[in-house]
Amino acid sequence: MEHFKPEEVIVERGSEESSICRNICRALPEVPFRIVEPGDLFHDRAAAAGERFGTAKRKLYVAKHRGDFFKKCPGSEGQVCCNYFVINFASNCPMDCSYCYLQDYLADNAELKVFSNVDDLIAEADRTLSKHRGVFFRVGTGEITDSLALEPCTGIVRELIPYFAEQPNVLLELKTKSDCVDSLLDLDSKGRVVVAWSMNPQPVIDADEHGTATLRERLSAARRCQEAGYRLGFHFDPMIEYPGWESDYRAMIEETFATIDWHRLAWVSLGVLRDTPALKRTMRARFPKTQLLTGEQVFCPDGKLRYFQPLRVDMYRKMTSWIRRNAPTVKIYLCMETREVWQQVFGYAPACEKELGNQMAPSL
Amino acid sequence: MIREHAQAKGFHPQTLERWLSWETSARDALLSLALDLKISENHLRDLMDWLEEAALRDGAAIEALLARQSIDDIKTDPRLGRADKLKRIKEQVRRLRFPRLAQTEDEIRQNIQALKLQPAIRLSVAPGLEGGRLQVEFSAATSEELANLSAQLNQAAAKAEAGEIFRLLAGRESDEKTK
Numbered sequence: 280m281e282h283f284k285p286e287e288v289i290v291e292r293g294s295e296e297s298s299i300c301r302n303i304c305r306a307l308p309e310v311p312f313r314i315v316e317p318g319d320l321f322h323d324r325a326a327a328a329g330e331r332f333g334t335a336k337r338k339l340y341v342a343k344h345r346g347d348f349f350k351k352c353p354g355s356e357g358q359v360c361c362n363y364f365v366i367n368f369a370s371n372c373p374m375d376c377s378y379c380y381l382q383d384y385l386a387d388n389a390e391l392k393v394f395s396n397v398d399d400l401i402a403e404a405d406r407t408l409s410k411h412r413g414v415f416f417r418v419g420t421g422e423i424t425d426s427l428a429l430e431p432c433t434g435i436v437r438e439l440i441p442y443f444a445e446q447p448n449v450l451l452e453l454k455t456k457s458d459c460v461d462s463l464l465d466l467d468s469k470g471r472v473v474v475a476w477s478m479n480p481q482p483v484i485d486a487d488e489h490g491t492a493t494l495r496e497r498l499s500a501a502r503r504c505q506e507a508g509y510r511l512g513f514h515f516d517p518m519i520e521y522p523g524w525e526s527d528y529r530a531m532i533e534e535t536f537a538t539i540d541w542h543r544l545a546w547v548s549l550g551v552l553r554d555t556p557a558l559k560r561t562m563r564a565r566f567p568k569t570q571l572l573t574g575e576q577v578f579c580p581d582g583k584l585r586y587f588q589p590l591r592v593d594m595y596r597k598m599t600s601w602i603r604r605n606a607p608t609v610k611i612y613l614c615m616e617t618r619e620v621w622q623q624v625f626g627y628a629p630a631c632e633k634e635l636g637n638q639m640a641p642s643l
Numbered sequence: 644m645i646r647e648h649a650q651a652k653g654f655h656p657q658t659l660e661r662w663l664s665w666e667t668s669a670r671d672a673l674l675s676l677a678l679d680l681k682i683s684e685n686h687l688r689d690l691m692d693w694l695e696e697a698a699l700r701d702g703a704a705i706e707a708l709l710a711r712q713s714i715d716d717i718k719t720d721p722r723l724g725r726a727d728k729l730k731r732i733k734e735q736v737r738r739l740r741f742p743r744l745a746q747t748e749d750e751i752r753q754n755i756q757a758l759k760l761q762p763a764i765r766l767s768v769a770p771g772l773e774g775g776r777l778q779v780e781f782s783a784a785t786s787e788e789l790a791n792l793s794a795q796l797n798q799a800a801a802k803a804e805a806g807e808i809f810r811l812l813a814g815r816e817s818d819e820k821t822k
Contacts, residue, residue: 563695573700575741577771587744588772589814596814619775623813 280458280492282431283339283373285391288312291320291342294395300341302434303393317342321390332382333565335389336373339432344368344394348403352422357581358615359629363417368400368435369393369424374456377487377566378517381423383558393433401442408446418443421454427474428457437462444469450545452512456491458500464507473545474504475512478535480527483519487569494531498538505539516550516614518594520574520586525597532601541606549598550614551591552576553583581615588620595624645674654684661691669694669705676709679718680729689733693740708739747772751811754804764792768812775812 284307292314294300304312320342344367352363371381371391394400408416420426420436430436436453443451444467452473453463460474479487481494492500501511513535518528552571554562559572576584585591599611613621621628649659662670673694677687694705708714717723717731738745748768755766765780779796783789799805 568699570700573696575744577741577744577773579771579773587741587747588775589747589812590743592775592814617774623775 280490280496282459283428284432285310285339285373286337288339288341289320290314291317291340291395293317294341294343297341297395297397298438299393299395299397299433299435303339303341303432306432306434332386332389332561333375335371336375336391338391339429340390340392341395342392343396344399348394348400349407349418352419358617359613359621363419365422366400366404366418366420367394367423368397368420368439369429369433371423372425373428374425374488374490376456376489376491377562377569378552378554378558378571380554380558382561382565383555385423386561393429393435397435397438401439404442408449412448414448416449417452418449419452419454421452421475425455425457426453427455427459427463430457430459430462434462437466440466440468440472444471446471452545454512454514456488456497458492458496460500460504463509464503468509470508470510473510473512474501475514475545476501477514477516478531479515479517479519480524480531482527487519487566487571494534498535502538505543510543510545511539512545512547514548514550514614515598516548517552518549518598519552519571520590520594521570524594528598529601532598532605536602536605541609544606544609546610546612547602547606548612548614549595550616551586551594553585553615555583559584579617583615588623592620592623595620599624645670648674648677652684654687658684658688658691662687665705669698672706672709676718676732680725680732682729686729686733690736693736697736697740708736711735711739744771747811751808754808754811757804758799758802760795760799761792763788764796766808772812777808777812 288303288307288310290300290312295314320340348366348368350365350367352365369392371385371389372379373391404418420439427436439451440463443449450471450473452475454475454477456477463472463474476497478494478497484491484494501513505511515528515532518524552574554571554576562569562572575587575590577587579585586594595613595616602609602611611625613624618628645662646659649662662673665673673687673690676682676690682690694708697703697708698705713735714732717728717735720728723731751768751772758766760766763781763783767778767780769776769778781792781796783792
């Protein structure tokens with residue numbers, strides 16, 4: 280895949296001496312840099328209205344994050360929660376998937392930003408992790424950005440791994456659609472880091488995951504991470520239903536498990552395409568030809584649109600059976616699904632989020 | 644004409660803009676329906692969503708979808724009032740947009756009917772089949788009536804049609820295909 284190269288890097292004054300800014304300067308010597316006062320950082324926001332979400336991805340902002348870094352994953356109302364925590368070291372993503380919820384979630388704050396105060400991030404994580412040593416934390420960095428797509432220029436994950444590798448009660452998950460793993464391969468994660476890929480068959484990648492790594496590139500990167508000692512995760516999410524989806528997804532699963540050693544997989548998750556009316560409007564405007572809008576999705580009680588339940592349960596059951604044939608005991612969970620759906624797919628539902636979270640921990 | 648109609652009905656500019664972005668023949672077909680049935684903006688937006696998405700999926704023209712026999716039969720049925728026509732045409736368009744959902748709903752409805760329960764017992768499923776549950780409603784004025792209704796429900800639960808309803812709700816239709 281072609282690695283991200285912004286048209287310009289805009290640095291908030293005070294961040295220019297940060298290690299992240301220095302990494303970016305080193306990695307992108309030919310890209311123009313501009314230092315601006317904090318108040319002027321987003322002065323061109325109004326001028327760039329319209330296709331702002333797309334254009335915002337062409338510049339990279341480096342600024343201090345002034346809010347909390349460490350948060351509980353919001354999940355979705357009424358759905359089984361996997362007790363996940365998130366750390367946001369950047370906001371927005373250089374890739375441009377048609378279905379990306381950030382198009383709506385970050386509509387008014389679309390600038391692609393990486394946060395320069397990594398020390399604050401680590402200090403905040405350390406306060407929580409040290410205070411609750413009896414609690415096992417699964418922490419991800421891929422909620423409002425891709426965990427690794429910016430890594431070749433920012434090197435931020437390389438700064439985080441040594442800290443998390445030393446913590447006894449955490450598992451850091453790096454979730455990506457990229458193949459940007461080179462800077463991770465010489466680090467010892469001590470079993471505390473899972474590198475995970477969002478997976479879709481190549482026809483879906485071609486149609487709707489713009490600027491991401493190909494399926495082969497993702498699998499090749501996964502294999503290299505596994506050889507370097509990392510645990511892996513795969514998220515078959517969002518699964519897209521279309522004529523012929525079964526053969527494409529089945530082939531992808533077979534290719535995946537032929538490429539990596541499933542015994543050292545941390546987990547696999549399944550989730551179907553989810554959107555909202557607002558996101559659909561944005562998708563319709565930005566990607567008018569996408570077939571994603573034509574699936575048989577209905578309103579669910581949490582306000583999201585999903586394929587109607589019997590259809591998506593059938594999809595989950597097929598996916599589960601194909602995965603089980605290749606990896607009989609791998610841990611599979613559903614993302615943002617109700618207890619009823621869990622029951623229909625697996626014949627059981629976790630009693631609470633703690634139970635599901637704990638199910639992920641002991642195998643590690 | 645569309646502009647005047649939208650203005651007269653007070654439609655949001657985005658609705659008008661979207662309508663005008665359609666091919667002439669498609670927008671005229673919807674205008675004809677909108678004028679005949681005096682369609683309000685919310686209903687019109689539902690129709691636009693479903694028609695656009697069905698057309699995109701099926702590679703069909705919107706005007707061809709609206710010219711289907713099933714829709715024309717309703718439009719021209721002299722026994723139906725305007726509100727009934729709109730309700731039924733919307734249902735037809737919804738069925739075009741969600742064919743497998745509609746088929747599953749039909750099969751569940753047929754199985755409910757085949758259980759031949761007393762009118763005092765009402766079986767239904769959630770819109771969009773979300774939740775995977777069959778809802779059962781009944782009321783009784785005496786203990787005898789309650790016992791009768793319960794006995795009838797027990798008998799119904801043992802019938803193949805009841806099992807079929809739960810099979811459909813659980814998405815097990817294509818079990819065989821996965822083997």
